[in-house]
Amino acid sequence: MKRWLLLSCFALLFVSGFSQNGWQQAEDFYRQGKFSAALGLYENLLKDYPNDPFVYYNIGNCYFKMGSKGLAAANYFRAFRLAPRDSDIRHNLTLALASGGERLVPAGMPVILHKGFFYLSYAELKGLAYAGLWFVCALILLGLLRRKWSSWATVCCVLWLLLAGWWYARARLEQEPLAVVASAIAEIRSGPGTNFPASANVAQGHLVTILDDKDSWYEVIVTSQGIKGWVEKSTIEKI
Numbered sequence: 001m002k003r004w005l006l007l008s009c010f011a012l013l014f015v016s017g018f019s020q021n022g023w024q025q026a027e028d029f030y031r032q033g034k035f036s037a038a039l040g041l042y043e044n045l046l047k048d049y050p051n052d053p054f055v056y057y058n059i060g061n062c063y064f065k066m067g068s069k070g071l072a073a074a075n076y077f078r079a080f081r082l083a084p085r086d087s088d089i090r091h092n093l094t095l096a097l098a099s100g101g102e103r104l105v106p107a108g109m110p111v112i113l114h115k116g117f118f119y120l121s122y123a124e125l126k127g128l129a130y131a132g133l134w135f136v137c138a139l140i141l142l143g144l145l146r147r148k149w150s151s152w153a154t155v156c157c158v159l160w161l162l163l164a165g166w167w168y169a170r171a172r173l174e175q176e177p178l179a180v181v182a183s184a185i186a187e188i189r190s191g192p193g194t195n196f197p198a199s200a201n202v203a204q205g206h207l208v209t210i211l212d213d214k215d216s217w218y219e220v221i222v223t224s225q226g227i228k229g230w231v232e233k234s235t236i237e238k239i
Contacts, residue, residue, distance in 0.1 A: 100205015
């Protein structure tokens with residue numbers, strides 16, 4: 001038993017040291033301008049830290065420096081979903097989207113309202129909503145047992161309903177199948193095939209919503225331009 005414990009400890013120390021070395025080496029490559037090498041290391045780190053927003057953020061930085069603004073925007077967006085309060089992530093996502101003619105904050109919406117709506121990550125908001133639900137259920141049970149309902153319990157219920165509405169709105173956004181144009185140009189065609197005529201070209205960095213897929217094609221809508229059609233899957237990156 002002691003031997004297995006020692007082996008487990010050594011294995012954990014080895015993995016931890018390897019990960020730290022991977023981070024440091026990736027940062028060194030990035031500072032030296034070796035963005036492709038840094039990108040490879042960050043993508044390897046992603047296997048061990050799939051929910052770390054700063055791995056996605058650094059991958060986005062590498063792509064941005066390499067001129068792949070679409071792939072940069074996709075990775076910044078993934079980081080933003082995990083850590084929406086981080087100012088660097090928000091700034092770089094805004095910059096990457098702007099380079100493709102897109103906006104993070106919808107036109108007409110105050111920035112402070114957008115920041116407030118995305119102040120909590122979806123996971124944080126979901127956890128808070130479930131905790132609030134249990135609390136409200138306990139209040140209702142207590143009220144039934146005591147046969148008395150207080151005004152502050154009503155306030156708590158109203159606040160939870162607002163929280164639940166916020167969570168529902170965010171859940172709708174989380175489930176939206178977003179993607180970014182990753183190639184230099186994506187041809188929008190009237191059908192899923194090169195035999196269908198191209199109706200428009202969409203530049204790298206534009207956000208699209210996936211509506212359907214068939215073989216190697218996605219049916220998408222480019223909301224910012226009001227364009228709908230089919231694009232090759234290889235030209236876009238799902239978020």
